[in-house]
Amino acid sequence: MELKHYLQFADLDAGEYAYLFERAALIKRKFKAYEKHHTLADRTLAMIFEKASTRTRVSFEAGMYQLGGSVVHLTTGDSQLGRAEPIDDSAKVISRMVDLVMIRTYGQDKIEQFARHSRVPVINGLTNEFHPCQILADIFTFIEHRGSIAGKTVAWVGDGNNMANTWLQAAELLDFKVHVSTPGGYEVDQAVAGIRSSSSYKVFKNPMDACRNADLVTTDVWTSMGYEAENEARKKAFADWRVDSDMMRAAKTDALFMHCLPAHRGEEVEAEVIDGPQSVVWDEAENRMHAQKALMEYLLLGKL
Numbered sequence: 626m627e628l629k630h631y632l633q634f635a636d637l638d639a640g641e642y643a644y645l646f647e648r649a650a651l652i653k654r655k656f657k658a659y660e661k662h663h664t665l666a667d668r669t670l671a672m673i674f675e676k677a678s679t680r681t682r683v684s685f686e687a688g689m690y691q692l693g694g695s696v697v698h699l700t701t702g703d704s705q706l707g708r709a710e711p712i713d714d715s716a717k718v719i720s721r722m723v724d725l726v727m728i729r730t731y732g733q734d735k736i737e738q739f740a741r742h743s744r745v746p747v748i749n750g751l752t753n754e755f756h757p758c759q760i761l762a763d764i765f766t767f768i769e770h771r772g773s774i775a776g777k778t779v780a781w782v783g784d785g786n787n788m789a790n791t792w793l794q795a796a797e798l799l800d801f802k803v804h805v806s807t808p809g810g811y812e813v814d815q816a817v818a819g820i821r822s823s824s825s826y827k828v829f830k831n832p833m834d835a836c837r838n839a840d841l842v843t844t845d846v847w848t849s850m851g852y853e854a855e856n857e858a859r860k861k862a863f864a865d866w867r868v869d870s871d872m873m874r875a876a877k878t879d880a881l882f883m884h885c886l887p888a889h890r891g892e893e894v895e896a897e898v899i900d901g902p903q904s905v906v907w908d909e910a911e912n913r914m915h916a917q918k919a920l921m922e923y924l925l926l927g928k929l
């Protein structure tokens with residue numbers, strides 16, 4: 626099989642996503658029915674974490690075991706990665722012993738460098754720039770609740786961060802629109818987001834305007850991992866970018882609310898929204914596992 630990495634959302638095309646969403650639904654049905662699905666028996670996934678995680682760790686680890694495989698968990702603190710072994714050398718060594726590598730790290734350049742020297746597929750488990758596995762799960766969740774996302778509108782309220790960039794890539798590829806509202810100084814950057822044009826997104830100064838008639842309202846923490854030194858400045862800048870019931874009322878009556886989690890109630894979202902009837906955050910979190918199982922299978926075995 627041709628070596629395929631998943632370093633950003635645009636690494637797969639619309640046809641491949643259509644396959645993955647169907648496959649994730651099948652994998653989820655089998656999981657719920659306690660049916661064995663051991664398509665990756667005897668395969669090993671290495672997971673490298675340079676930042677903290679709950680969902681990504683549990684979903685990849687549990688998912689790989691459910692596929693009949695096994696996992697190796699590495700962090701910067703307990704491996705030579707934290708003692709400046711070159712990325713190229715680490716990639717050459719690790720990828721001779723496992724079938725698949727998932728990495729959560731800082732700069733996108735680091736995961737790209739690792740992938741260049743890897744003999745096996747590399748999956749982005751979050752970088753400063755992108756979080757493709759999360760958007761894969763988010764769109765799968767949208768489809769489960771509302772059908773195809775094509776032609777729909779997603780309102781992004783908050784930081785122009787890794788999640789926002791990935792939504793922009795997904796919109797360009799899967800033919801929907803993103804309404805983006807960020808505070809000044811935290812805007813999305815088309816070059817960083819890696820999109821060809823501005824036709825799939827629209828920028829709004831006022832977050833309420835971004836939410837108007839949206840099919841999905843979504844947000845994320847004000848301060849992402851790695852930016853903690855900016856926490857106080859961000860708290861001031863983002864004070865008006867809190868998703869509340871008024872914003873949800875501006876959206877379509879059947880609009881969904883999503884958040885990749887972890888969430889800070891009272892900061893980027895009011896408790897009554899994230900814990901309210903329009904919120905699908907628990908399905909969204911669970912779907913990380915089903916969607917990533919489909920992704921791991923696809924990278925190793927192709928379409929089945």
Ligand code: CP
Binds near residue numbers: 682751759885886
């Ligand atoms: N949403 C997400 O990636 O969560 P974790 O940081 O817990 O992995």
Ligand code: NVA
Binds near residue numbers: 850
């Ligand atoms: N934007 C957040 C997402 C956490 C899952 C971060 O990068 O910390």
